[in-house]
Amino acid sequence: MTDRLRTLTLLERLRRHEMAAEARELGDLRAHVATLEGTRDLLLDKMRTEARIVTLEAAPYVGAYIRAVRAEEAQINRAVTRAAPRIAELETAMLERFRELATVRQALEQARRTLRMARVAKEAGAADEHTLIRWARQTHRKTRG
Numbered sequence: 001m002t003d004r005l006r007t008l009t010l011l012e013r014l015r016r017h018e019m020a021a022e023a024r025e026l027g028d029l030r031a032h033v034a035t036l037e038g039t040r041d042l043l044l045d046k047m048r049t050e051a052r053i054v055t056l057e058a059a060p061y062v063g064a065y066i067r068a069v070r071a072e073e074a075q076i077n078r079a080v081t082r083a084a085p086r087i088a089e090l091e092t093a094m095l096e097r098f099r100e101l102a103t104v105r106q107a108l109e110q111a112r113r114t115l116r117m118a119r120v121a122k123e124a125g126a127a128d129e130h131t132l133i134r135w136a137r138q139t140h141r142k143t144r145g
Contacts, residue, residue, distance in 0.1 A: 019097040
């Protein structure tokens with residue numbers, strides 16, 4: 001039974017480590033996407049304000065500026081789109097790890113409960129045996145004396 005406990009404990013620890021690694025990667029990826037989206041939003045806000053301020057000297061460059069900003073926005077959107085499947089994959093994997101971890105924890109608790117019950121039964125049997133030995137000694141003393 002202790003081998004089963006050790007195995008389940010090891011499996012639980014392994015699942016927790018896997019889940020933690022996936023959570024770190026997911027967090028890093030989400031932070032990266034949030035940074036990209038923040039950069040994109042700032043870039044678009046800047047474009048909206050600066051594209052309106054057109055002086056005669058800047059007029060020929062405004063079109064190129066807007067195209068450059070739109071190209072940067074498209075690049076950011078592609079990066080976000082490329083990250084989306086990995087995020088979904090990690091979320092699914094984490095849900096699966098969570099389910100596996102819950103199952104392992106249930107099995108571990110059941111094994112611990114079974115081991116406790118066996119230990120209690122063994123202790124009760126030992127106590128019963130000691131009681132019978134004392135009773136037999138007392139009975140034997142009474143019959144001899």
